[in-house]
Amino acid sequence: MKTKQILLTVGISAVTAFGVMFGYTKFMQRNNYAGQPAGIPSNYKLAGFFDNNTPPGTTDFTQPAQAALPTVVHIKTKTNAKQVSNNLPKTQKSPFSDFFNDDIFEQFFGGRGNTYIPEQKASGSGVIISDDGYIVTNNHVVENADEVTVTLNNKKSYSAKVVGRDPAYDLAVIKIDATGLPFLLYGNSDDVKIGQWVLAIGYPLNLETTVTAGIVSAKARSIGINKSTKTSSAVESFIQTDAAVNMGNSGGALINTNGQLIGINSAIASPTGYYSGYSYAIPVNIVKKVVDDMIKYGTVQRAYLGVTYASDGISDEEKKANGIKEGNGVFVTGISKGGAAEAAGIKKGDFITKVNGTAVASSAEMVEQVTRYKPSDKVSITYERDGKEYTTNVTLKNSAGTFDIVKEDNGVVAKLGADLVNLDSKKAKEYGIPGGVIVKKINEGALNDQTRMRDGFIIIKVNDTDVKNVDDLKKIVGADKSIIISGFYPGSDGIFDYPITLE
Template identity: 60%
Template structure:
């Protein structure tokens, strides 16, 4: 009897424990459920793998790494020692009366000074793109080198010849003599998505071939690292670790396809600190083909200047820039492709060949794929109406004299006019430009008042409005205006800030008032 009672107590205790655990687990599900179903349906913003039976697989990089690494090369360069001189003319020794022909100052007064720059050695990475030895790398890896050597992953070494370089994209093509070499297959950088896994491969920090993995964290990123006048920056940003020596190496997807050439890192120390930047392969392909075929990149120019991306919403609004993503045309070259396609100042470009354009980097990336003579469609809005026109790209940006003049006056803000002869005579001046009315611009931000007559800028005389436009056409930063107020004898001076925040970009992405284009 006691045994039966004991077994009953055990069964009741076990059942109570099981029910308690089950009840608590159901309660916790209602409190912490990560994805809540409403009427059996998931929110529309959830990815497709929620709610279906497809398992989430772990990405395996081994196949991509093993197929790509044999085509990644180590590039070593040598620049010979050379002498440089300041080319100064010989100066008379002011102490010759005391020392005669002796020069106790070590030749300081004896003419040009010569300095020797020692031999320099550097290294980087590259990617084989053909079985007969063509290699793509960064321009800054081989720039100025007297000797370029390449070592493959199998330790074979070759002398390389520089086929062509392009500072604007920071790309270069070199070649080694070989046959049946491993090479990378081009992918499509347009298909690269945010959050996608990618591999960076190269020879960082003088190590042997190294593979790192990360995800794509941004596209069409411009970081201002390329200081070329016609710089093209539209980087793929990743968090794959890239260090000095990785430059010129490939960025590949999980299929082992080339999607970019690693070019830069964002770091306060010069070593990897979180982000790296690769040139999209769709830019690489066009640049490489041109360098191999012509020795130089064939650039097609649209011939526009535009409001840069870094302006505030208030600044854009004051210029009449519409809301939304696009490029606001601040001027067109008088003999450029855009004006011949019917594009005018004030148009808002939203698409190139059907591809949405939301920033200057995206505009650069699209235009960099085409050459002079190529036709493309440009979609823009004017007065709230969407239009599409056909444009034939040119081999030059065009003449921007009118654009420069318009940009100068837009920067200054207000109504300006050449003073009439009688006013000039009454005030004892040869001419000048009078501020009739202040508007929204650089003039309003200074202490200058309406009625002021500008007679010089940075010491250069200003007699007419054309003089003012000419002097300020290429001016940036701070300039000094000098002049008078009618009826007063004193000359007044005003500092004026013409910083890039008030400037304009061109279709090459620069802020040089449209002299160049991409």
């Protein structure tokens, strides 16, 4: 009897256990979010780590790192000791400004002597992009350098020359006299996805080649760092990553797991100056265009759409004050007279939503797309106006408002640091002069550092020789290091002289 009871108890327990396991399995099958739950429409997807319960393979960075390491170089620079004029910066008034115009005061009394700046040394990184020695790096790595030395991964060192540089992009091209070099292949930064693995390679903190890994945490990020260099029309559309980048990484490579270049490391977000969690790289699709221009023309062929636009992240109060409506895309706050957009019929109040069919939701994205083209290129611009969508073809122009290719200036305009345009013949006749050059905007350079010249100044002479156009200016300025620029401000009396020493 007892034996039968025991067998019965065991049987009931087995059946019960089997039933519980069967029910639990069915329950888990219905609620396993890695797949598609029952009762949910097929077009509705829930996030899961794995598809079909298959874990991902192990991530291995050794192959892309080994492919890229020989192509990333150490750049060391030396800036010779020099004396700098102590003229007041344009933003600071002289103590006599209540009695004298500051420009007149400096004309008669000059500056306050010179400051001695000792020899300076710095280092950064660069990426070999051709087997005959062309290297891309950041502008701020080689800017003002009197000597540039490149050390390869195999410890060989070369003297380098600067082919071209542009602070608006914070990019520069240098060249060493070598052949048969390993070089990094370009990837496509448009294909970069948020969350994908990337590697940063460079020479941080004067260490040997260093590789760090992270993921892409954002795209088309603008952080205002290029604008802080006083450059005109800065281009910022960074790839943001959490790969560790420190001082010395500037100009180094950001690569994908296929070993392709997708960006040039340029900046970090840090209250201390050292890596604090985020780093920023210039997308390779911008790099390619800038590098090609510098090698072919000696300077970047920058195209302009001819619009002003609302900054991203503008507050509700600012929107209300400026009459900015809610909408998709980039809100146009103004149109440049004679610019490309005006000729194409784009107006203040439009929302630009696409450039050549590529959606742009921020000003950084729009600028990134436009900056890939050169003056005279045609692009399609899609915009919204009063709830309707329109598409128009726009022929882009240069900063002077023409379709011309900008010629290499042997560094003259770059050293002066200004956007220069020819004075219109009608205006010249109105002023009673044969011609002149308008200082449209003063950026970083000699005019900003050594004078109190303001935007809008019209240059009519250099070293007492007439200047009728920008070409005249380049010829005269390029012939002498010590010059005196003479001209006037529209609406003001008198001629102003600005002495400058070009390094």
